[in-house]
Amino acid sequence: MSIRDVLVTGGAGYIGSHLVDALVGRGYRVTVLDNLEPQVHRSGVWPSYANPKATYVKGDVRDRAVFEPLVLASQAVVHFGAAVSVGQSMYQIDRYVDVNTRGTALLLDILVNTKHKVEKVIVASSIGVYGEGxxxxxxxxxxxxxxxxxxxxxxxxxxxxxxxxxxxxxxxxTPEEKALYRDNIYSMTKYHQEEMVLLIGKTYGIPAVAPRFFNVYGPRQSLSNPYAGVAAIWLSRLMNGKPPVVFEDGGQLRDFVSIHDVVDCLVLMLEKSGADYLPVNVGSGETITILDIARLLQRLLGSSIEAQVTETGRKFDIRHNTADISRARETLGYAPRVTLDQGFAELIEWAKTTPDVAVDFFDRALKELQEKGLLVQ
Ligand SMILES: NC(=O)c1ccc[n+]([C@@H]2O[C@H](COP(=O)([O-])OP(=O)(O)OC[C@H]3O[C@@H](n4cnc5c(N)ncnc54)[C@H](O)[C@@H]3O)[C@@H](O)[C@H]2O)c1
Ligand SMILES: [Zn+2]
Structure with missing residues (x-):
């Protein structure tokens, strides 16, 4: 049998929606299960970019009555529906574990206890599973x-x-073999999701892959969600005339990877078997400090607003983590092609056209961190 029907949970979100476009373009029949989480989808309706050739089901990955029939109708499941903020996970523990860990447990429970046709499961893991690089x-x-x-x-x-x-x-x-240390609740849930899916996949012979995303950036990233990725938060700040707030001294090394390269890698995971039963780093293979990301955004925007370097640490932050992408290259033939200049220019062009950018909730999120004692002064 070959894969024709793909279920994408969280397919209304940022990474998922780009994957849906690519899959539809390649002739797959795609169904999206997404609960339109209000923190991500403030309007409460399907986003305007939602591909009209996919089928959309509003529902929660914790709801068996909705999830099970969709799994049974698919040959592949891409499981992206999740709560995604590191900082917020440190004070919304029940919600993060419930959505991420239990949602994945339900998917596996369905797979093990039904007569399904699923030939591939891809579960979104994260750089967070490493802790430090x-x-x-x-x-x-x-x-x-x-x-x-x-x-x-x-x-x-x-x-x-x-x-x-x-x-x-x-x-x-960081190679995939590095010891894994989870330093926040979000990363613990990503670790559980990955471990559970790979274990059940191996045990029952269901090919499974766990992409460990590094810092993914690109159009459709939530710009108004203060718990989203740092590049989007800073871009939104700059476009609102406010300085990007940089923790520590800004020297933290990261790997920023364009959404287009990420989607290429995910399609390879779906269509090839080389990475089955493995966790796989998904990065660009390029290393940059976060202060240089702030400066790159400033330069590309032509803004005169300098980043505000706080020299303050957050208790859950790591110092450096960059991707060794040899496994993705060798097992899948993955070859990232978008440069930082190209990718961030694209992000900015898109940001100028989205009303989302006019809203900046960062100060409120920062206050929450302060109140919870998560900043080290
Ligand atoms: N963006 C990154 O850099 C990054 C890095 C590491 C891992 N990830 C992982 O990749 C996946 C996709 O992330 P994203 O950046 O596209 O996030 P996103 O928030 O844009 O998308 C997540 C989607 O899941 C949906 N969702 C949330 N809770 C749900 C629930 N209970 N039931 C059904 N749907 C639900 C949301 O409505 C949203 O559309 C996530 O699993 C995330 O943990 C992302
Ligand atoms: Zn030593």
Missing amino acids: AYVCATHGLVAPRIRAEGQLAARDWEQRCPQCHEHVASVP
Whole structure:
């Protein structure tokens, strides 16, 4: 049998909707299950970009009555429906575990206890499962430090230290084999989702892949959601005449990957078997500091507003994490092609056309972090 019907949970969201477009373009029959989570879809209706050739079902991934028939009608399930903010997960614990972990448990329960036709499951995992990225110590070689202690953040000693000799260590691209440490509730749920799907996939012979997304950016990213990705938050700030707020000294290294490269990789995961039963890093393979991302946005916008570097840490933040994308290259033939300049120019052009950008809730979200004691002053 070959795959014809694909169910995309969270398919009204940012990554999911781009994947829906690509799948429809390739001739798949696509059904979207999405509850139009108000924090993401403020209007409460299907977004204007929703591909008219897909079928849309409004419903929750925790609701078996809705989820089960859709799974049974599909040969592939892409499970993206999730609550997605790291900071918010640290004070909405019940909601994050319920939507992410239990929603995935329900999907697996359906697969194991019905006569289904599913030949592929793709579950969205995250860079968050690593905690800190990989590092090299001059004396001890490759090391995997834990998140920095509050005292280190308070001393503004931002760089990671070797777990053995406590000297500073240098960041290197993170391979999938690095030890996984979860440092916030969102990442714990992503870890559970990934582990559960890969385990049940292996046990029952259902090919499963867990893309570990790094920092995905591009059109349709929520610009008004203060819990979304940093690039969107800063772009929205700049376009509202306010400075991007940069935690620590801005030297944090990340991998920003264009949505188009992400979609290419997801299609390869669906159509090829090379990465079956594996977690796979999905990044660009390029490394950049977050302060340089703020500056890139400022330059491309022609804005004179400088980033505000707070020299303040957040308790749940990691210092560096960049992607080693060898596995995706070798098992799937993945080859990212969008440069940061191209990708961010596209994001900005799109942002100028969306009313979403006029709303900036960042200050409120920052206040929540302060009130919950998650900022280290
Ligand atoms: N954007 C990134 O950089 C990034 C990084 C790592 C992992 N991810 C993962 O990728 C997936 C997609 O993320 P995104 O950036 O497109 O987020 P998004 O918020 O734009 O999309 C998520 C979608 O899921 C829907 N949803 C939320 N709760 C639901 C529920 N209970 N039932 C049904 N639908 C529900 C929302 O309405 C939304 O349309 C998520 O699982 C996220 O954890 C994203
Ligand atoms: Zn050492």
